[in-house]
Ligand SMILES: [Zn+2]
């Protein structure tokens with residue numbers, strides 16, 4: 001199981017990547033296995049949500065020794081770009097700052113727009129944003145990490161998760177499913193790693209209703225029983241009408 005990452009293919013066959021993990025080459029292979037060998041190549045743009053290790057630790061692979069990319073646009077917040085610059089991780093990129101609530105087309109003619117949404121998440125050194133991808137027909141939310149629903153809902157003045165997804169106008173939501181519940185980590189205190197648990201999200205959501213967006217949990221920790229397709233936890237998620245995204249899950253926008 002690899003760290004979280006999301007590839008996007010534009011209408012012009014351009015290829016874009018959200019998050020660059022140390023498993024970059026294996027993850028590019030997943031894309032090329034589905035869409036063909038022409039996608040086993042460097043991305044046309046990179047988007048980073050925040051500075052935590054699993055989300056950025058593959059950036060060095062774009063250096064001279066490995067892929068030797070030059071002048072790829074890297075889109076992130078001002079704080080993340082400063083953080084990456086200090087660590088000399090963005091030498092191969094042209095950095096573009098994106099502020100929340102602005103839409104940008106990562107490359108000319110790619111046919112989709114991305115928008116950042118600020119979310120609270122252990123912001124020690126960088127801030128954190130979720131990404132909304134707006135395609136010609138549908139929009140998708142990519143929200144791998146946040147601290148709590150109450151803070152995130154508060155950020156945009158939403159009453160509940162449904163209201164939140166309606167306000168940001170998305171049809172598909174990939175949301176933080178790091179832990180199943182608070183009892184999951186035996187040794188480390190779970191309060192030190194705040195995430196809304198899947199149990200909590202299910203309780204807030206209830207069953208899927210007519211007209212609801214599709215919701216899939218992503219970013220599952222290896223301790224999360226919902227990783228297992230035959231687990232009761234996974235069955236519960238599915239029986240309520242929601243899902244768990246797996247490696248190679250694709251969505252058409
Ligand atoms: Zn994080």
Ligand SMILES: [Zn+2]
Nearest residue numbers: 052054144145
């Ligand atoms: Zn994370």
